[in-house]
Amino acid sequence: MNYVLLFLLLLPFKLLMKLSHKKEARNLVIQTAKIGDFVNITPLLAHLEKSDALLSRTVAPLAEHDSTLADIFYIEEHKSSTYSKLKLALKLMNRYENVYLLHPNNTNLFYAACCNASNKQFLSMYRRKWYQGIFYLTATGTVEHDKYSLTLENYLRLADRSLTKESYPKHATLPLLKPDNTPEEVFRTDKIKIGISISAGNQAKTIPPTIWKALFDRLSGLPCLFYVFGAPNELTRLHELNKVVGESDNIVNMIGKVSLEGLPYAISQMDFYIASDSGNIYIADSQNVPVILIYGPCCVEEQRPLGDVLLIGPNHIAPSSFVFHALYKFNHPVEQLYELDNRKLDDIYDFICARKRPLQEKKTSS
Template structure:
C-alpha cells in the first residue's frame, strides 16, 4: 500500500478514483492522457484497489498509485473520512470519480476537493458537483464514456481519442521469462480462458484446447501460456488436460508478471476480460471472443485485432449464465474460425 503524505510540490494535483475492474481501468487511460494534456504541471494520483495497481503503474501519466484500504463492498464511513483527511494534505484541485457508487464519491467530498467530477450515480447529488450524464438507451463505448469526463458535461468526447496504451520495458520482461523457464528466443502465445463476469463469457475450454493443439501441430516451437487469476486455475486446467503442452500459469503469476508475459506475446486469444484489454493496450495482436457481451462496447484497440462474435439472435444477452441453456453464442464459434483469424497474426512478429 502506498503511504499517504503531504505533497512536496507546490503544484496542485489531480485525483482519479479508478474503476475496480482491470479492463475498465485500462479503458480509462485515455482520460488520464487528456487530463495530462490539459494540465501537464499537475501530477495525477490514482486511487485504486491493489489488484488494479499493476496496470496503473504501467501508465506513464500516473504519478502515484494510492491503494484503497477499504473492504470490498463495505461502506466504512469512519475509515473513509479518516482516509479523506489524509488525502486533503496532498493538495488536489480536481477529483474524477469513475465508479458510479456513493461510497467512492464520499471520499473527495470528505477531503474538501473543490471540483468533483463524475457521472450521475446512486444518490450522489452534491457529492459530485460537476455531473455528467450518459444515455442508458444508447450507452457510449467505455473509452469515450470515461474520456468525456475531461470536458464539460454538455460536451461529447473528442472524435480522435487516444487509445489505451501501457508501457512495459524489456528489463521488466526478461526476469519473468527466466523465472517461469520460458525462452525469450521462442514465440509465445497467451490464452485467457477465464472471465470474472461469469461462465457465459467463457469460450469452451475444449475449443481453447483444440486451438492450442492445432497451433502446436503447425508451430511446434510455440510456447502457449494460460493466464488468469487463481479463480481461473480450474478452467485453465481443463484446457491443459486436453492440450498438455500448454502451460497453466493461472494463479501462479502476479498481475505484474502476467502483464510482462502479455507484452512479450506474439498474440493473445482471450474472452472479454481484463487481460484482453491489457493486451490491447500493449498493442499486441489480439483475438477477442465475445458471446453474451457486446463487441462494440469494449473492443480491442491493437493495430492488429479481431473481435469475433456470431451475433446470434439472443446475444448480447449480458447474462452471467446462458438463460436458454445452450450457450450457442460460444459453443458454435469453433476453433477453426478462430485459427483462421489467428494464423496470419502469428507471422506478424
C-alpha cells in the same frame, strides 16, 4: 451508515473547509474496478500527465508502476468502519482542484462529492439511482454514458469533451516494466505464440474446455504454442482443460509463473492473445498484440479492445452483461454463448495466418 446520510453529516464541515481551500493544480481520478477497467482509464491518466487516484487494491501491481500516478489510495483500506470512511473523506476534501469520477457507485460518489475541487466531472450512467442526485449536485459537469457508448472515450471526455479513443494509447505499466525473472519460454521465436486466458474474474465469462478443444483442433495445422496465463488459483481450470484436450506439448503453463506487474511484458512477447472479456485481453491490447475476443454475453459497443482485434460473438443472442451492470449468471448455457462454429473457427484461422511472423530457429533467451 448510508453514504447519503454520511455526506449530509459532513456537509456543514465541508462547506466550512471550502473557505480555506487553496487552489492547487492536483488531479484525483476515481475508478475502483478491476484490471481491464484500469487499463481502459490509462489514456485519461496519460492526458492528465500526473494524478492521484482512488483505486482497487486488485490493480496495485500495475498502478504502482505507472509514472502518471502519484499518491494512490485503495478503497479496500477505507471500508472497515464509519471512522475509516470519514478519515479518507477528510483527507481528500481540500486536496484537489480537479476530480474525475469514472466509476459512480455510492462509495465513489460519496468521496467525489466530499471534495471541494472547483472542477468535478462525474460520469452519469444507466444505473444511476434517484438518491444519488445529492452527490451529482456537487459536480461541475457530467458525461452521460449509456450501454452502447464506449467507456474509454467517455472517460477521456471527462477531462476534455473533444477527446476520442484515438487521442491517447493505452498502457498497463508506464514505462513498460521488464522483470528479470520473466520465464524464458515467452521469448521463443520458432513457433506462433498465442497467449490465452482459460478463466475470467467473473466465472460466468469462462470459456468452457470443449470450446478450447475446437479451437486447438482448427489451428492444429499451424505451429502454435498456447501459453496459459492466470493466477495460481486457476490451476484447477487447466486440469479441467487437460482432461478434455489431453496432455499436449504445445500448451505452456504460465499459471502462477508471472506476477501481475510482469504480465504486460510477458504478454507483449506473444504473437496473439485469445480470451473472453477479461483483464488480460485489455493488457494484450495495450501492448499492441493482435487479440481475438470471444465476447459471449458482453456488449462490445460499450467496452472492447481497440487495436488489431477480431471480435467473435454468439449467434443471435443479444448482449446481457454491461460494464456497470455485470451479470454473474446468464439465461443461455456457456457452450452456446461461446460457441465456435466452422465460420468463426475459419475467421480465427485466417486472422492468425494473415498476421503470423516468419519463424526462426528455436531460441530460449531474449
